[in-house]
Amino acid sequence: MSRAPWAAAALTVALLCTGIGLLRGGEGAEPGASGVADALPSRALGLSGHRRLVRELEHSGAHSHTPARRSRTGAAGPLRASRPLRLRIPSLGVDLPLAEGAQDGRDTAGWDTAGPAPGSAGTAVVTGNGLPLGELRRGRTIEIPRADHRTAVFTVERVSPYGVIAPGRGGRARLRLVSGETSVLARLTGPLRTG
Numbered sequence: 001m002s003r004a005p006w007a008a009a010a011l012t013v014a015l016l017c018t019g020i021g022l023l024r025g026g027e028g029a030e031p032g033a034s035g036v037a038d039a040l041p042s043r044a045l046g047l048s049g050h051r052r053l054v055r056e057l058e059h060s061g062a063h064s065h066t067p068a069r070r071s072r073t074g075a076a077g078p079l080r081a082s083r084p085l086r087l088r089i090p091s092l093g094v095d096l097p098l099a100e101g102a103q104d105g106r107d108t109a110g111w112d113t114a115g116p117a118p119g120s121a122g123t124a125v126v127t128g129n130g131l132p133l134g135e136l137r138r139g140r141t142i143e144i145p146r147a148d149h150r151t152a153v154f155t156v157e158r159v160s161p162y163g164v165i166a167p168g169r170g171g172r173a174r175l176r177l178v179s180g181e182t183s184v185l186a187r188l189t190g191p192l193r194t195g
Contacts, residue, residue, distance in 0.1 A: 076190045078121035078173040082148035084111050087177075091140045092132055098144065106130045118144040119152030119188055121171040131179035134161055142175060142186050154186035 084098045087109040102110045109128035116122035126144075142154040154175045160183045173188035 076173070076188045078171060078188065079119040079146075079150065079152060079191055080148070081117040081120045082146040082150070084118045084124075084126075084144045084146050084152075086143075086145045087126060087128065088143040088145070088151075089131075089136070089140075090143065091137075092135060094128075094131060096128065098126065102127060116173075117146070118154075118175055119146060119150070119173055119191065121173055123174040123176050123185075125176045125178065127178045129179065131177075131182075133159065133177060133179045133182040133184050136184055141189075142177060142184075143192075144175070151192040152188055153190045153192060155189040156184055156186045158185045160184075 087096045087098045088094060096107060096109045098109050098111055100111055100113050102112075106129050109126055109131075111118065112125040112127070116124050118124040118126065136156055136159050138156050138158070140156045142156065144152045144154070146152060152173070152175075162181055162183075175184075175186045175188070177184040177186065
């Protein structure tokens with residue numbers, strides 16, 4: 001078989017395997033299940049970067065939010081400053097308006113405007129009265145919808161019942177959430193596009 005028909009046959013096989021893999025991947029495959037890249041014989045086809053391309057194709061359109069740049073630590077890059085609107089903690093059922101400054105009532109949370117806005121570089125401080133922060137666990141998320149139609153999503157790193165947590169390092173975007181004597185430190189792990 002000459003080189004041109006062999007290349008055409010190899011490309012046809014690759015396209016068929018990709019299509020079949022994509023169809024199978026859309027039928028509720030588990031995250032750890034083998035994907036399209038495993039069905040393609042890279043050495044036989046002579047394709048060097050196909051696995052990366054296939055991963056990008058598998059993940060494109062899979063999420064309804066704008067992906068964030070992530071560092072090796074899983075943290076997302078800081079966002080531009082924007083006014084925070086609400087405080088949401090899905091695992092605790094918390095969804096409160098977020099106002100500037102300290103708040104006295106139980107139905108609002110306050111953002112310390114002397115520091116950065118939540119999602120911007122640095123450690124933003126948010127306080128709320130009567131929040132059951134002691135029930136939060138590492139890996140849970142805290143969401144802060146913002147005026148720029150993005151929701152800053154933070155992942156909990158530490159919970160301290162005594163309120164003593166170091167603010168974190170460098171220009172990473174972090175959130176310190178305080179209620180009573182309990183303090184939570186979380187890192188920005190991604191923005192969601194909300195409108």
